[in-house]
Amino acid sequence: MKTVRDLGEFGLIRHLAKRIPRAGDDCAVLPGGGLLTCDPVIEGIHFLPETPPRAVGWKAMARNLSDIAAMGGTPRYAVVSLGLRPTTTVRWVCELYAGMRAVAVQFGCEIVGGDTAHVRHEQFVVVTLLGQADRPVLRSGAKPGDVVFVTGPLGGSFASGKHLRFTPRITEARWLVQHCRPHAMMDVSDGLASDLQRLSEASRVGFNIVSCKIPIAPGVAAARRAAGSSSFRRFTEAPLHHALTDGEDFELLFTVSPRRAKLARQRFYEIGRVIPQPVVLLDGVPLTAKGYDHFAQRR
């Protein structure tokens, strides 16, 4: 029988989404512009047993804030589900909450409740956010001719520790909605290559990305050291490979009409154009590099 691993994370989500009409974006959009999203953070996957609990809390909350940002929305309320081992210290849990609260209050979001339960092995944190967007920006609105942007440099997020202390792009997203009216937007969580693919599917368009325009994060140097020379095998230009596939960048990927691109260029990184053919090209050649898949990796 087919397993979750056979289908892969995106295959599974696609399979489930057939019966969930509102799924397919970073948040579910409710009537009246409500946004609802939840995202699990799991020990051994998203953080390590030795990760400072304040950083775990920050990440668990910031990931969800990033999903609200990706819709051009404002976060409002959060609830938190914790799976804790009985031997975990109360101090650890308090630090976790302090981390969640620290990033939530920055963006006017209030933690209003939650629940805890016992686990034997991996601890987990599931934050659910309720937000609001008057004009939610979906993944499905990219139009041929649009200019493609990212809000910041990509790659090396795990190696540099950025994945534990990134700032969700709430402020940038609201500025964008006000001034540039992006046609499509999502956050880069699984790697630019993979997320471009998903934006392409949702909008039924393609992209031509210019490799030398992709901003590469300083963390990529650390990632290359950590990987040794192995990453050279897969890609001629290893830093670019990291920027395309490392994931957990939590920058925004968006498209705007050429008319509004000038304003966006003053603040963000232009990386390419939207094309009518539903294919992702890098310098005119189909891009095959893949991002992070929860179930397909770790064979």
Added chain:
Amino acid sequence: MKTVRDLGEFGLIRHLAKRIPRAGDDCAVLPGGGLLTCDPVIEGIHFLPETPPRAVGWKAMARNLSDIAAMGGTPRYAVVSLGLRPTTTVRWVCELYAGMRAVAVQFGCEIVGGDTAHVRHEQFVVVTLLGQADRPVLRSGAKPGDVVFVTGPLGGSFASGKHLRFTPRITEARWLVQHCRPHAMMDVSDGLASDLQRLSEASRVGFNIVSCKIPIAPGVAAARRAAGSSSFRRFTEAPLHHALTDGEDFELLFTVSPRRAKLARQRFYEIGRVIPQPVVLLDGVPLTAKGYDHFAQRR
């Protein structure tokens, strides 16, 4: 350093709730009457590896619907976070969703999205519900002289399998809000003894419960067989002990003014009275039996 186990589940929640002003009820109440709640369901605790996935889904959704019922609310939207092992079959996940959907649609609730991630050991399901209540019923409103009720018989829920197929008391709660205006309400999830204690703390009142009036579920017979004679040691009347402490009953516990009690008596089980002293009495004697605590047990 103090661990989660030292503090116990309720101690931990009390500790955290100090900094979460809206916490302390079955759901967080948002301005405008919005209700937000989330509840984890974990393999090995709330279900077993061999539990049919449809039943796991039903339970994960129904527990949350029960929290909305406990506020006298109407459920609207759900998001789902899954922690899955890569070897889990796609069929298992689809059945899980079928179970969630089956109970959600009964009460007009729509699953609008979610996320999945990889776990190595225990799988989990976290459902978050957004609901609405025009006049939310809190835990804090019980008044001395009120009559205390439960919506159904208690005990033996694990042994009988009721915990996997119970009907959340949404319909009953809405009827109650319309006709009896309950002063305080919560769902019985950790056992009547423990939940009376929590209602007592929230309302700063006490209860005098009449033991022979507590309705005992048919499942208690199965629970006693499963427990052998061991439960006799702790309580002279073992069936009553089960009804007080087994937990996962998901019936509603509520108080109404004596004037409105007549109507409630036609449908539900009267079990005692609210008293001004902040103590839970059983037939006039302080009740010491305890319900389920996630962290304190399993030493």
